Amino acid sequence: MTRKRNEAMQINAPQSVEIDYDLYRQSVAExxxxxxxKRGFIPGFEAQDWVEAEAEYSLPASGGAASKQYES
Structure with a gap:
């Protein structure tokens, strides 16, 4: 590889992301x-609501940042 290509690969390399799991859990709960x-709090769907909310905030398999952006 050429030096220029090596430098480009280093620039585009995935960065590690620090996840605030308290914020993640709070966001999923919300x-x-x-x-x-939205359903009128009909009982019996709590687990389904949680799983769907987790899916909305799940981490990509690549180990990148959470799919939703958090506001502070």
Whole structure:
């Protein structure tokens, strides 16, 4: 490989991402709450709401940043 290509690969290399799991869990809980609210809080769907909310905030298999952006 040429030096220029090596430098380009280093620049485009994936960066490690630090995840705040408390914020992640809070975001999932909030999303699950809004799903339940939209349904009128009909009981029996709590696990489904949680799983769907987790899917919305799941981490890509590549180990990158969470798919949703968090606001502070």
């Amino acid at each position: 999303a699950a709450y809004y799903k339940a609210e």
